[in-house]
Structure formats: structure tokens, C-alpha cells
Amino acid sequence: MRRHITDLAGKDYITHDVDVAIIGSGLAGLYAAYHLPDALSCALFTKSKMQTSSSSLAQGGIAAVTEKDDQFLYHYMDTITAGAGLCDEDAVRLIVREGPSEIETMQKIGTRFDLNGEGRLMTTREGGHGMHRILHAGGDATGQEMVRALEKAVGSKPNVRLHENAFAADVWTCGDRVCGVTVFERNEWHLYRTGHLLIASGGIGQIYRYTTNPVVATADGIAMAARAGAKLKDMEFIQFHPTGLYTPENRNRQCFLISEAMRGEGAILRNQKGQRFMKKAHPLAELAPRDIVSREIYAQIQNQTLPYVRLNIASADPDFLIKRFPTIYHKCLEHGIDITRDDIPVGPVQHYMMGGVQTDLWGSTQIRGLYCCGEAACTGVHGANRLASNSTLECLVFGRRCAQTIAGSAMESPACSAEPVTGENRAIAFDTEALIIELKGIMVKYCGIVRSGEQLRTGLSRVGEIGKMLEKAKLNTIRDMELCNMVTVAAEILRSAIKRRISVGSHYRTDGEAQAND
Ligand code: SIN
Numbered sequence: 057m058r059r060h061i062t063d064l065a066g067k068d069y070i071t072h073d074v075d076v077a078i079i080g081s082g083l084a085g086l087y088a089a090y091h092l093p094d095a096l097s098c099a100l101f102t103k104s105k106m107q108t109s110s111s112s113l114a115q116g117g118i119a120a121v122t123e124k125d126d127q128f129l130y131h132y133m134d135t136i137t138a139g140a141g142l143c144d145e146d147a148v149r150l151i152v153r154e155g156p157s158e159i160e161t162m163q164k165i166g167t168r169f170d171l172n173g174e175g176r177l178m179t180t181r182e183g184g185h186g187m188h189r190i191l192h193a194g195g196d197a198t199g200q201e202m203v204r205a206l207e208k209a210v211g212s213k214p215n216v217r218l219h220e221n222a223f224a225a226d227v228w229t230c231g232d233r234v235c236g237v238t239v240f241e242r243n244e245w246h247l248y249r250t251g252h253l254l255i256a257s258g259g260i261g262q263i264y265r266y267t268t269n270p271v272v273a274t275a276d277g278i279a280m281a282a283r284a285g286a287k288l289k290d291m292e293f294i295q296f297h298p299t300g301l302y303t304p305e306n307r308n309r310q311c312f313l314i315s316e317a318m319r320g321e322g323a324i325l326r327n328q329k330g331q332r333f334m335k336k337a338h339p340l341a342e343l344a345p346r347d348i349v350s351r352e353i354y355a356q357i358q359n360q361t362l363p364y365v366r367l368n369i370a371s372a373d374p375d376f377l378i379k380r381f382p383t384i385y386h387k388c389l390e391h392g393i394d395i396t397r398d399d400i401p402v403g404p405v406q407h408y409m410m411g412g413v414q415t416d417l418w419g420s421t422q423i424r425g426l427y428c429c430g431e432a433a434c435t436g437v438h439g440a441n442r443l444a445s446n447s448t449l450e451c452l453v454f455g456r457r458c459a460q461t462i463a464g465s466a467m468e469s470p471a472c473s474a475e476p477v478t479g480e481n482r483a484i485a486f487d488t489e490a491l492i493i494e495l496k497g498i499m500v501k502y503c504g505i506v507r508s509g510e511q512l513r514t515g516l517s518r519v520g521e522i523g524k525m526l527e528k529a530k531l532n533t534i535r536d537m538e539l540c541n542m543v544t545v546a547a548e549i550l551r552s553a554i555k556r557r558i559s560v561g562s563h564y565r566t567d568g569e570a571q572a573n574d
Pocket of ligand 1: 116314315316443
């Protein structure tokens with residue numbers, strides 16, 4: 057793996073000094089920035105607009121114990137069960153216990169969670185949850201509302217500077233610690249010298265052909281951490297959401313999500329023959345953990361001619377549906393589907409990555425001064441399959457914990473001798489877009505919902521060839537760098553999936569024995 061994708065040989069760049077740099081404007085990055093003491097200068101970089109993130113797209117909600125009949129133990133058990141026994145129990149205990157106070161903080165800063173007639177938080181159920189514990193906002197616009205409130209709160213902090221359209225490329229290290237990050241912004245290269253760098257840059261969805269992730273989800277943070285020597289963990293565990301809206305134009309960009317909360321409110325899945333198949337597949341039927349519903353839909357689609365199954369909630373009151381799911385209602389109407397009446401065509405699409413940069417319970421990686429939280433991190437909370445709406449919760453708990461870790465660390469400025477000039481790359485012609493499309497095809501074909509050792513090795517062989525070609529290539533555009541990041545992470549996913557020979561959680565191998573899960 058190449059060490060850097062930035063090579064500023066012969067180019068001018070501008071140097072800045074900050075106490076803390078954060079990459080990513082989703083819930084994790086913003087919540088960390090919010091919790092940093094005012095005495096620390098902070099630059100927060102996002103490669104597109106502030107609201108362009110998977111967090112902003114989160115529909116269903118955020119899981120937390122708020123109902124009287126719910127308990128931390130129940131939330132803990134549901135998380136461990138969904139994670140197929142591979143969760144880090146301490147990490148789960150921690151997010152479950154710290155969840156309710158993060159919700160209070162979010163309310164204090166102005167998040168308008170949906171309330172019932174008595175002014176109490178409304179809750180719903182989602183797959184794998186035994187209780188009503190999913191809070192939501194704006195019906196199905198929970199992420200958007202949380203990001204709005206946080207952006208406002210962070211925007212009023214004098215010590216935090218928000219940088220939009222700023223692409224962070226490489227972590228620079230001096231000895232064993234972080235000393236800076238290179239960023240492309242306003243058509244210029246910058247070196248931000250800092251001793252504290254937090255990667256909160258989200259997931260990897262764009263390496264798949266079908267994903268709910270926005271087009272910015274190109275694995276940049278995970279790849280840059282790996283290049284700097286940080287350890288990655290559980291990369292084979294990719295979550296496929298059961299109900300992406302099926303439309304022929306979904307390919308290669310972003311699929312619209314039909315929230316699991318819709319099944320929480322009673323939506324039913326039927327195959328082409330009109331049979332309700334989930335009842336036979338699992339005692340929780342449509343509300344079984346996500347990996348199980350996705351695999352069952354996949355199996356149904358293999359046995360029918362239509363490339364989708366049907367989701368129906370038309371038996372619910374139309375006024376309730378329009379108010380509860382306004383985003384989904386309007387998006388479906390754009391496609392000629394009236395959810396109060398019609399079936400919704402759906403199928404499994406890549407949605408989340410359980411693995412990522414390995415951290416401890418305070419968000420630290422193995423590299424001094426490098427922290428990670430949110431989807432880019434592997435805190436161990438999710439194990440082999442994430443429980444619905446635990447990701448938004450994890451962003452808050454670990455975003456705040458990262459900020460506390462940084463605040464408690466010495467602010468000595470590392471003697472930064474980093475020069476983002478390696479001079480080691482050469483001009484090689486390649487078609488970036490064609491390679492990205494090829495990569496997406498490989499991942500869907502060889503590393504999808506169902507995989508085998510042979511498929512994974514075939515996938516790795518071609519991804520490895522592309523990676524080798526890019527190893528010493530001059531990367532001229534941001535898109536070239538994104539390609540390089542996606543190829544690096546795809547190879548890591550394939551390698552991890554080859555190594556884990558058993559089927560467990562979201563990693564289902566046709567040639568693997570199922571792991572006993574007790
Ligand atoms: C959804 O609304 O179904 C997505 C929630 C999640 O990813 O946990």
C-alpha cells in the first residue's frame with residue numbers, strides 16, 4: 057500500500073497550525089467539534105457541503121432507552137444478538153448507558169425530536185429491537201434535523217472553523233505521532249500542522265454498485281488511516297439494508313432508502329407471487345435483524361423473475377403515513393408510487409460498514425494523536441451486524457468521547473518536519489471513471505450479500521491488479537485520489553472476507569460453516 061496519495065513536488069502549498077483537525081461533517085465530527093473546549097482551535101473539513109453526509113440521510117432515527125418499560129439490559133441484549141455474538145461487550149454497555157444523556161444534550165442544543173400529545177419523546181421499533189426505542193424527528197428526517205441543530209451549535213463556536221469543499225488527502229506523521237493533514241481547498245493545497253486529527257469521514261458505500269450512501273462515501277478516511285499505519289478491523293462485515301427503493305436508475309450512484317421504521321409501523325414484505333415470506337424465515341418476521349431480512353429477500357429474488365420484492369403499508373391510515381414518512385412519501389410519488397395505496401418495489405443495497413479503523417473506547421487509534429469515530433471507526437459496538445439506529449447513537453457517544461480524549465491530552469505542537477513532497481510517483485494513463493465502475497461491479501458480484509472463498513479470491517485478484525497499477529501512479533485529480541482510496545479499502549474488505557472462513561452475521565459464505573451463536 058502506498059504511504060501517501062499527496063505528492064506536492066513542484067507545487068506550492070500553504071501551511072497552517074491548528075490544535076485539532078476534524079475530517080467529516082456528519083454527526084460524529086460535528087458532535088466532537090461541539091464538545092471541544094473553546095480554548096482549542098479546530099478546523100473541520102468536509103469535502104462537499106456541510107449537510108452532505110450519510111448522517112443527514114438517516115431516516116429511521118436514533119436508538120436510546122427512554123421508555124419506562126425499556127431497560128439498558130434489553131437494548132444491550134438486542135445489540136449483542138444482532139451483532140451475532142461478535143460485539144465488544146464493553147463498547148455496547150457504554151453506548152447503551154450513555155445514550156439517554158446524549159439525547160438530552162441534543163434536545164438542549166435545539167434538536168426537535170418528534171413528541172407525542174403529552175410532550176414526551178415518541179418511539180417506534182425497527183428490526184432486531186424487542187422494544188419501542190427508536191426516536192425520530194420530522195417523521196423520517198431524523199438525521200437531517202440532528203445535523204441541522206448541531207451545525208448551528210458548532211457554527212456559533214468561535215474556536216471552530218468549518219471548511220466546505222475541502223478534500224483531506226493524507227495523514228502526516230513525525231515519528232510515532234500525527235503531525236498534520238494535507239487538504240485540497242479553493243484550488244490550492246494546504247498542510248494543516250496539528251497534533252490531533254480526528255477522522256469522522258463516514259463509510260465506503262460508493263465502492264458498491266448499489267448503496268444508500270451519498271456519492272461522497274468513498275472510504276477516504278479509512279484509507280488515509282490505513283496508509284498511515286492504523287489498524288483496520290472487521291472489514292468483511294458490510295451491512296446490506298433490506299429495503300432500498302428499486303428503480304432502474306439506481307446503479308452506480310445512490311439508492312433511496314425506505315426506512316426500516318416503515319416495517320416498524322407495520323409494513324409487510326411480499327414476493328412476486330404475493331406470499332409473505334418473512335413469517336416463515338424468522339420469529340420476528342419483517343422485524344428480524346437486517347442481515348437476515350436482506351438474505352431472505354436476496355433468496356426470494358433469485359427464485360422469481362422480478363429484480364425486487366414488494367413492501368406494502370397501505371393498510372395504515374393515509375394521513376398518519378404522510379405525516380410519519382413525509383420524505384419517503386414525496387420521493388416515492390416522484391417515481392409514481394403512492395405509498396398510501398401502492399406496493400413499493402424494494403431490494404437489498406449496501407448501507408453500512410461495521411468494521412473500520414480500530415479504536416479503543418475513547419476513540420484513539422494505535423497512532424498517537426489520531427482518533428476515529430462514526431462509521432469510519434470500528435469501536436466494536438456492532439460486531440458482525442449493526443442493530444438499526446445504533447449508528448447515530450454511536451456517532452454521538454464516541455464523538456463526545458473523542459473530544460474528551462483530545463481535551464485531556466497535552467497540546468504540545470509536534471515538531472512538524474512533514475514536507476508533503478515525496479517525488480516518487482510517475483505519470484501513468486488510466487481511465488478513472490471506468491475503473492470506479494469496474495470496482496463497483498466487482499464488489500457486487502464477488503463480495504455481496506452472499507460470497508464464497510472462490511468469488512472473493514477472484515475479486516481480490518482484479519482489485520489487486522488495479523491497486524498495483526495505482527501504487528506509484530501520479531494522482532492528478534481528487535477523483536483519482538478517491539479511486540485510490542476505494543481500491544485500497546475494497547482490497548482490505550476482500551482480504552478480511554477471505555480470512556473469515558465461517559458465516560457469521562452479515563458475512564455469509566456459501567462455503568462457510570455457520571458460527572454457533574449462543
Ligand atoms: C433506516 O431508517 O432504516 C436506517 C436506520 C439505520 O441505518 O439504522
